[in-house]
Amino acid sequence: MRQAVMHAPGDVRVEQRDKPSIIKPTDAVIRVSAACVCGSDLWPYRGIEQLDGPAPMGHEYVGVVEEVGSEVREITPGQFVVGSFFTSDNTCEICRAGYQSRCPNFAPIVSETGGAQAEFLRVPWADGTLVATPGLPDADLIPSLLAASDVLGTGWFGAVAAEAGPGRTVAVVGDGAVGLLAVLAARQLGAERIIAMSRHADRQKLALEFGATDIVTERGDDGVAKIKDLTGGYGAHSVVEAVGTQESMMQAIRSTRPGGHVGYVGVAHGVTLPGMELFLSGVHLHGGPAPVRRFLPELIDLILKREIDPGKVFDLELGLDEAAEGYRAMDERRAIKALLRP
Amino acid sequence: MRQAVMHAPGDVRVEQRDKPSIIKPTDAVIRVSAACVCGSDLWPYRGIEQLDGPAPMGHEYVGVVEEVGSEVREITPGQFVVGSFFTSDNTCEICRAGYQSRCPNFAPIVSETGGAQAEFLRVPWADGTLVATPGLPDADLIPSLLAASDVLGTGWFGAVAAEAGPGRTVAVVGDGAVGLLAVLAARQLGAERIIAMSRHADRQKLALEFGATDIVTERGDDGVAKIKDLTGGYGAHSVVEAVGTQESMMQAIRSTRPGGHVGYVGVAHGVTLPGMELFLSGVHLHGGPAPVRRFLPELIDLILKREIDPGKVFDLELGLDEAAEGYRAMDERRAIKALLRP
Incomplete structure (x- = not known):
């Protein structure tokens, strides 16, 4: 599959990588419908944050579930899901208090899983990290649902x-x-x-x-x-x-x-x-890092009812292969936020 | 009147100073019944905080109102009052939100007024800074009421x-x-x-x-x-x-x-x-600096009902003339907190 990888400041390439598969029984693998470039991705892109070798990029995503591990109960193949950028079990005391981004089982999507600027993504703690929409959403709502996974949240x-x-x-x-x-x-x-x-x-x-x-x-x-x-x-x-x-x-x-x-x-x-x-x-x-999972059900509901339109922040839409241009456009402030379609 | 003055780190003396009088129509002058040495007084005493010349000391106090300015409405001569260590008008937006210690009319008691480790003290914004007890309190409650003015608050x-x-x-x-x-x-x-x-x-x-x-x-x-x-x-x-x-x-x-x-x-x-x-x-x-004024009515009530006994923190009681020993005992951790009677 194709994956955006940052090799050095200013150097983002789309490469072939192995398609992820279930590793732990609480994992899901999703086919990414849309991902995007985050303002925080610009820190390493500008050399302000250190890179330790080539890094798969992307932590904002929506997609369709391909496969789930044997212990996943709520999330099922075929569902359209919105993800959080940090994983969470959503059952511990910290999660129940609404701080899923500091769950003891938290991991940043990227470093744990490979990046979301890709065709497929493995999501640990699928039940605690993903929220499914009721049915497949209208195509025009996908940018707003993608926004919910980080910038709106x-x-x-x-x-x-x-x-x-x-x-x-x-x-x-x-x-x-x-x-x-x-x-x-x-x-x-x-x-x-x-x-x-x-x-x-x-x-x-x-x-x-x-x-x-x-x-x-x-x-x-x-x-x-x-x-x-x-x-x-x-x-x-x-x-x-x-x-x-x-x-x-x-x-x-x-x-x-x-x-x-x-x-x-x-x-x-x-x-x-x-x-x-x-x-x-x-x-x-x-x-701190937003506990997006806390807000996702409410935000998804507001978006599906068309009461809010956060997808307007995407003023550039590109194919995944053009990821490098998405970074450039945001770095040069030609775009507020770039959406990538795998 | 007598007033405790810090001349240098480790050097506290009780000296004769003029008795304060009403300067602004919102002032009150009180006869101090009890004052005390604060942990924060130990910062300059230990030389960690800079002194700009001899400094009158003390910002915790209870006492009896001697005189009030022409615009003071709530506080009247003869009342027993508990003070806050910062003045406040208690009518502005910030005060009404409960942040009297950041009132635009705030001033630290010491630098604005001379210190409370003295026989008399001028209190600006008397209506907004002082809270009167209903009648004269029992003598054994004075340490607890004094505690309310800073450490309890x-x-x-x-x-x-x-x-x-x-x-x-x-x-x-x-x-x-x-x-x-x-x-x-x-x-x-x-x-x-x-x-x-x-x-x-x-x-x-x-x-x-x-x-x-x-x-x-x-x-x-x-x-x-x-x-x-x-x-x-x-x-x-x-x-x-x-x-x-x-x-x-x-x-x-x-x-x-x-x-x-x-x-x-x-x-x-x-x-x-x-x-x-x-x-x-x-x-x-x-x-930050506690908005003691917000809590005083409730704290005074709890003390007068004898539901709390915060006065127990005073494990040393001295005459004002012995103020230097109060500082020494707290500095050497021989006392938790020293009460001074003028």
Whole structure:
């Protein structure tokens, strides 16, 4: 089968690899219907994150179940499924508390399984990791269902962690797919005012479509000052951080009022938080790898009812063979997010 | 009047100063009935925090109102009052959300007003900062009411920030007065299991009196391993950090299960939090200077009904003139907390 593999920064190739098969009785193998390139894939692509040899890529996926192991009970061959980017047993205390991404049986899809930017994918802990749709979805819903497997689930978690809700002013730091979908999530969660921080016209437009009420183009200290201006000097009640740099984390913390909530979902790179400033800020801080599995049933339902259209973040669609162009387009910010069809 | 003043690390003297008077119409002046030495006073005493010249000391106090400014409505002369260590107007959005310690009109009692380790104290924003008891309290309740003004309020906030409650296992890092009172708070809030981390016999004993179910003497990585052992490998649901060092913060974060809550109330000194570890921990982090004012009415009520006895943390009682000995005894860990009578 064909699989996208990153050999070095800037060097993504589609290669022949063995089709995966069931290894453990809790595994499933799925035929991937669609996968995509993640903002987090750009960290190694840009050489910021170290590669240890050629790496199969992709951790966002939807597909049709081909085969399941002998202990898989809920997931059956022929079902259309949406996956989570980390595996989880979904039965332990941590999973039952809604933190499936930190399940003791967690593994990142890529390193454990080979990547999802491929024709087939082995998914460990299939019952705990995959959620099946009721019947085959309409083809036009596939991008939105694919978004649920990471960027929507992650943006949603960011908004939940930031306690976005009625009466709240929510600011979103980061205008990638996750930030844009945090705007959508904040809207769905009933936030009163949603401030998208973005300096790119195409992303501002999508933020407004997803429910943003204000756009702030300033960043850093100027961005913080602007958020304070817009919130009576206090700062936002809820701020979603969807970048993962030192600057974006500090921008998020400083934009939040005392007692407010920062939901941070950008994968932290080189971030260190100053203890005394955090102490004096009085904010709540919560985040990490999103427990997408917690939200999947609800998100799939909203998508199938056509109440949300998160698939709009895909502004480039390519065949799997053109994966390298998907990376290039996102790296050069010509695309917000690239969908790949195997 | 007499006032305790710190001249240099290890050098506390009681001196004559002018009696304070009303400066702003929202001020009150109180005659201090009791004050005390705070663990945070030991930072400059030990030379870890810089002193800018001689500093009047003390920010924990109870007393009788002598005089009020023309705009003070709720507080009246003759009332017995319990104070908060930061002033607050208690009417702005931040105060109404329960974060009085971050009120835009906040000021630390000491730097704004002269210290509370004195015969008299001027309290700005008297209506928003002080809470009066119904009538004069019994003399034996004064230590407990004094505790409410900082260490109890701070331990309580730590336990609330850590979401201590029914069904939860709570671990407390730090066995000073704040840590011990976080144990008391966790018990009052209904926690199922309360693990006090302490290696001092007298403090362990008080922790057990306040409701601890387990004592862990290990600290650092060994302490974390012990907490995991006691919690099925997951870590505690709730951890209160009541020290403020790098080691204690990391011990608290690492002792908390994914999705659990860290409430940190130790004043951060030289702390920097590693972003990636925090990201992967999946914990909630909340803390800062405790909004004591939020909790005072409830805490005063519990004390007057004799349902809690936080005054037990005072194991040394001295006249104000002996303030220096109070500092020495706490610095040398001969006392948990020293009460001073002017």
